[in-house]
Amino acid sequence: MQISKLFEQKSPVLSFEVFPPKKESPIETIYQTLDELHDLSPDFISVTYSAGGSGGNHLTCDIASAIKNKYGILPIAHLTCVSADKEQISAELDRLKENGVENILALRGDINPNVPRKYDFAHASDLTAFIKERGGFSVSGACYPEGHYESENLIEDILHLKKKVDAGAEHLISQLFFDNDLFYSFLERARIAGISVPIEAGIMPVVNKKQIERMVSLCGASLPQKFVKMINRYEHNPEALRDAGIAYAVDQIVDLIANGVDGIHLYTMNNPYIARKICESIGALRQTNV
Numbered sequence: 001m002q003i004s005k006l007f008e009q010k011s012p013v014l015s016f017e018v019f020p021p022k023k024e025s026p027i028e029t030i031y032q033t034l035d036e037l038h039d040l041s042p043d044f045i046s047v048t049y050s051a052g053g054s055g056g057n058h059l060t061c062d063i064a065s066a067i068k069n070k071y072g073i074l075p076i077a078h079l080t081c082v083s084a085d086k087e088q089i090s091a092e093l094d095r096l097k098e099n100g101v102e103n104i105l106a107l108r109g110d111i112n113p114n115v116p117r118k119y120d121f122a123h124a125s126d127l128t129a130f131i132k133e134r135g136g137f138s139v140s141g142a143c144y145p146e147g148h149y150e151s152e153n154l155i156e157d158i159l160h161l162k163k164k165v166d167a168g169a170e171h172l173i174s175q176l177f178f179d180n181d182l183f184y185s186f187l188e189r190a191r192i193a194g195i196s197v198p199i200e201a202g203i204m205p206v207v208n209k210k211q212i213e214r215m216v217s218l219c220g221a222s223l224p225q226k227f228v229k230m231i232n233r234y235e236h237n238p239e240a241l242r243d244a245g246i247a248y249a250v251d252q253i254v255d256l257i258a259n260g261v262d263g264i265h266l267y268t269m270n271n272p273y274i275a276r277k278i279c280e281s282i283g284a285l286r287q288t289n290v
């Protein structure tokens, strides 16, 4: 199914994101995660590719294929181009097509000094245009409520985002954020700039302090006072921090849905317990059809 069709049929859409297990972990671990996520009936599941610039991309296509063919859920395969040339991207697209994966999140990718860079594609918009020219895929893109850290300012960032959409991105997933007002301001800028595709809000329930530190260094999300207070109060009490992190994410989601958001994209971090707790808390909020 084309991703834009999904947003015509449902509001709000609820989607999940998983990452492939590390090379040293058995592949079965992701299937245990997906068994549990499947029961929560997400509208689609996306699979990262070289998350954080890790270079770990060997399993993205296989996992996306299983999401479709084993679990009957719509998959989106992430694809980054920062370390790939046209031939490598073409080969990856062929493999996705052979496996029946029709939706791609086209990304530039994180720059990792330990992984050689290639220059066939400078930006995600170049990859998007390349995929659309070849045909056969629906393309989604990433967007940044607080601006991407490499952008000079928020206006420049929105103009770049408009280029991505004009190149063929038909749906956007936001970087994670902890302050909904930043997301609403971003939405306003995007709509004024003429970006009319569905925009999903990326929500990450935080479950431990180390993970938050890693995410802040990777994503640059700003942390509101009440969030920092919560982390500091419970940093040595893992269960309390987990429950507080779930409650914080639910609070964000309830407010986003009340404000008519197109969709919620939950960064599950392969933790089905947390995804389940959140889904239980918002069960009746998901019942609205367009």
Ligand SMILES: NC(=O)C1=CN([C@@H]2O[C@H](COP(=O)(O)OP(=O)(O)OC[C@H]3O[C@@H](n4cnc5c(N)ncnc54)[C@H](O)[C@@H]3O)[C@@H](O)[C@H]2O)C=CC1
Pocket: 047, 048, 049, 050, 051, 052, 053, 078, 080, 106, 107, 108, 109, 110, 111, 122, 123, 124, 125, 142, 143, 148, 149, 150, 151, 156, 157, 160, 161, 163, 164
């Ligand atoms: N590996 C994964 O699964 C995921 C990775 N990410 C990360 O998000 C970050 C950025 O990725 P994307 O949003 O895909 O990159 P992007 O290419 O859209 O944007 C990267 C930077 O380039 C600028 N830019 C974009 N298009 C431009 C153009 N046409 N001309 C001039 N400047 C332009 C943007 O404003 C931004 O500062 C990366 O760090 C990426 O890895 C985000 C989500 C998932």
Ligand SMILES: Nc1nc(=O)c2c([nH]1)NC[C@@H]1CN(c3ccc(C(=O)N[C@@H](CCC(=O)O)C(=O)O)cc3)CN21
Pocket: 019, 022, 048, 050, 051, 052, 053, 054, 110, 175, 176, 214, 218, 219, 267, 269
């Ligand atoms: N700049 C950036 N890069 C990304 O890859 C990215 C974003 N932002 N924002 C949204 C999501 C979050 N993603 C992430 C980020 C980090 C890990 C990560 O740290 N993975 C660890 C394992 C963590 C664990 O086992 O709990 C790894 O080593 O792969 C995974 C997905 C992918 N996405």
